[in-house]
Amino acid sequence: MILGDPIGEGNTAIIYLYENRIVKVFKDHLPDTESAYEANKQRIAYACGLPVPKVLDVRKIDGKQAIIMEYIEGKTLGELFFKDLERAEHYISKSIDIQLKIHLIHLKSLEFMSEKLLRELENSPHLDKSHKEVLIKKLHSIAYEKRLCHGDFHLLNLIMSDDKVTIIDWVDASAGDIRADVCRTYLLYADLSLEVAELYLRLYCEKSGLLKEEILQWLPILAGARLTKNVPSEIAEGLLEIVNTYCMGDLGGKNDYE
Structure with a gap:
């Protein structure tokens, strides 16, 4: 997966827009459970009926933790x-x-x-x-x-x-x-x-x-x-x-x- 240039960056992750989806790639200093930990919280909020981007996948990309989620334009x-x-x-x-x-x-x-x-x-x-x-x-x-x-x-x-x-x-x-x-x-x-x-x-x-x-x-x-x-x-x-x-x-x- 070639992600191209990022559209944003924070203390914990770099954000990419790839094929109309958001890919959040986590930085190396975080524990290996970080992506699953965050994705679970987002899924719970989504299940509560709140307007939250849907989590589509949690995987490794080039050896780095990543969450793939719905892209919200705006x-x-x-x-x-x-x-x-x-x-x-x-x-x-x-x-x-x-x-x-x-x-x-x-x-x-x-x-x-x-x-x-x-x-x-x-x-x-x-x-x-x-x-x-x-x-x-x-x-x-x-x-x-x-x-x-x-x-x-x-x-x-x-x-x-x-x-x-x-x-x-x-x-x-x-x-x-x-x-x-x-x-x-x-x-x-x-x-x-x-x-x-x-x-x-x-x-x-x-x-x-x-x-x-x-x-x-x-x-x-x-x-x-x-x-x-x-x-x-x-x-x-x-x-x-x-x-x-x-x-x-x-x-x-x-x-x-x-």
Whole structure:
């Protein structure tokens, strides 16, 4: 299979368009189970009736793991957002309607969010022992229903085709707390613009009935877990500041995330 030039690249994979199908070829540093792991999550989301590209095959291509899936033609809501910032609220509102549909699904067949976050916190090279202990204690203290969470939900993972929106990139999906999923999106948008992040959070709360405080209780946990990712140094500094603020408050009194 001669794939030609890639149409995109991320931290974990290179994306190709081949014979009207998407071929996602994983990089060598990942475990051998990565393609099957991600494909299974995408298949579960598809089976739930969500608009998700259908997985067609999982195989090796030139010795590398790959997923072959349905090609969805269109532009991401992120591309549309940046081309027409005056309609920012429209695109974010549209994305929230989709996220709310994801969050309606009760699910236990995926990895539990708490297990995933615990692993990430324990393995974070940026957190010292006391930080990990405080964040893990906080993680274990939060009760929630296990619902489908995308884990990396933002405008660039939503493809607009005519009037239909398709949700891509399910590798971080889990059965977890929808409030954490919203907080994760808020944290990602804050990298771009705090104004955009606050707009998203306000609209989600208005549409869902959840309180801002319920969602932001997850902020220090998610900031700490995200430090296991390959993030730019300036973003890592901001994440550490969130963790430090919470941990100092927890050890010495009330903090800003309660």
